Amino acid sequence: MTQAIAKPGKPAGPVLGIETSCDETGVAIFDPARVDPAHHDAGRGLLAHTLYSQIRMHADYGGVVPELASRDHVRKLLPLVRETLARANLTTADLGGVAYTSGPGLVGALLVGAAAARSLAWALGVPAIGVHHMEGHLLAPLLEADAPEPPFVALLVSGGHSMLIEVAAIGRYRLLGDTLDDAAGEAFDKTAKLMGLPYPGGPALAQLAEQGREGAFRFSRPMTDRPGLDFSFSGLKTQVLLAWQASDQSAQTQADIARAFEEAIVETLVIKCRRALAATGAKTLVIAGGVGANRRLRAQLAQAGEREGFRVAFPRLEFCTDNGAMIALAGSLRLAAGQHETPSIFVQPRWDLESLPALA
Numbered sequence: 041m042t043q044a045i046a047k048p049g050k051p052a053g054p055v056l057g058i059e060t061s062c063d064e065t066g067v068a069i070f071d072p073a074r075v076d077p078a079h080h081d082a083g084r085g086l087l088a089h090t091l092y093s094q095i096r097m098h099a100d101y102g103g104v105v106p107e108l109a110s111r112d113h114v115r116k117l118l119p120l121v122r123e124t125l126a127r128a129n130l131t132t133a134d135l136g137g138v139a140y141t142s143g144p145g146l147v148g149a150l151l152v153g154a155a156a157a158r159s160l161a162w163a164l165g166v167p168a169i170g171v172h173h174m175e176g177h178l179l180a181p182l183l184e185a186d187a188p189e190p191p192f193v194a195l196l197v198s199g200g201h202s203m204l205i206e207v208a209a210i211g212r213y214r215l216l217g218d219t220l221d222d223a224a225g226e227a228f229d230k231t232a233k234l235m236g237l238p239y240p241g242g243p244a245l246a247q248l249a250e251q252g253r254e255g256a257f258r259f260s261r262p263m264t265d266r267p268g269l270d271f272s273f274s275g276l277k278t279q280v281l282l283a284w285q286a287s288d289q290s291a292q293t294q295a296d297i298a299r300a301f302e303e304a305i306v307e308t309l310v311i312k313c314r315r316a317l318a319a320t321g322a323k324t325l326v327i328a329g330g331v332g333a334n335r336r337l338r339a340q341l342a343q344a345g346e347r348e349g350f351r352v353a354f355p356r357l358e359f360c361t362d363n364g365a366m367i368a369l370a371g372s373l374r375l376a377a378g379q380h381e382t383p384s385i386f387v388q389p390r391w392d393l394e395s396l397p398a399l400a
């Protein structure tokens with residue numbers, strides 16, 4: 041059986057974006073017809089977006105429980121699709137394409153989004169496209185006014201990844217540096233947990249760090265004393281554990297340690313970003329992923345950019361963490377380039393970003 045697609049490739053109308061790779065159900069509608077590429081105003085194409093976070097459900101277990109995540113996506117996805125369509129004043133008949141996260145992520149969670157997206161696209165006779173979750177993050181800053189244009193360097197820092205990527209064009213990605221162990225967000229979460237903070241620890245630790253005193257503790261800046269763009273954050277977690285166990289474990293000490301930990305991660309990321317810019321000659325740095333919401337990181341990178349003459353572009357806070365808007369945008373760009381998928385439903389829990397095809 042072959043899929044009836046009215047116009048293969050190019051979306052003939054707004055694109056529905058679905059994100060279900062982990063613990064957030066995100067849905068958005070992006071209309072490429074509202075965008076003037078010459079004006080870098082992709083944000084105008086975003087007609088509506090909704091998000092349901094499962095955080096409270098997983099908090100009881102101290103982390104994401106994959107099977108519960110899948111089941112909750114099943115419960116929330118279709119109501120969110122309906123709500124998003126209503127907010128955009130559209131019906132399914134208006135859609136010109138469907139984009140969904142097909143990896144990397146939790147396989148059960150990915151399959152919920154993939155099955156819903158592919159079935160909807162099939163029923164509507166419109167093309168569907170599986171989007172790489174990290175490409176979604178990487179393109180999220182393009183939804184802001186005066187969006188950056190490639191070439192640029194992207195720092196992708198999420199719960200699962202810490203990567204520096206050279207972006208020659210949309211779809212042409214070269215991995216410059218990666219984490220050898222924990223991702224930056226994972227290091228935030230694990231460090232928070234070992235000091236007794238509730239899941240998800242990253243944002244809580246960052247908040248606590250604001251009450252910490254400068255210089256009370258100091259942790260190393262891993263792998264900055266040698267050339268290279270890779271990261272390693274798991275040793276930092278051990279340093280925190282030892283400092284915490286040897287301390288009085290008061291609220292002030294907890295905040296002091298949180299501050300020193302955040303400073304160590306942020307300074308390490310800033311050093312590596314500056315190195316990546318120097319190595320590639322790029323003048324623009326794009327930050328994306330959940331840790332991109334970190335205030336100290338945003339401030340320190342903005343300062344470094346002013347001092348050293350490079351531009352720093354961030355997505356708004358809600359588009360740093362997982363969301364449907366970035367998937368709708370990434371999918372819309374790929375559908376517009378004529379890319380779409382065969383009717384088979386597949387997901388890729390592990391997926392190499394560098395293997396993506398270029399747009400042109």
Ligand code: KG4
Pocket residue numbers: 062197198199200201224225226228229240241242243246329330331332333334335360361362
């Ligand atoms: O991109 P994201 O929502 O999900 C993944 O694709 O992993 O990133 C979530 C990660 C979590 O590890 C969370 O602790 C971290 O981003 N995060 C933060 C902050 N907000 C979220 N880490 C540090 N400071 C924050 N303000």
Ligand code: ZN
Pocket residue numbers: 173177198199329330361362
């Ligand atoms: Zn993510």
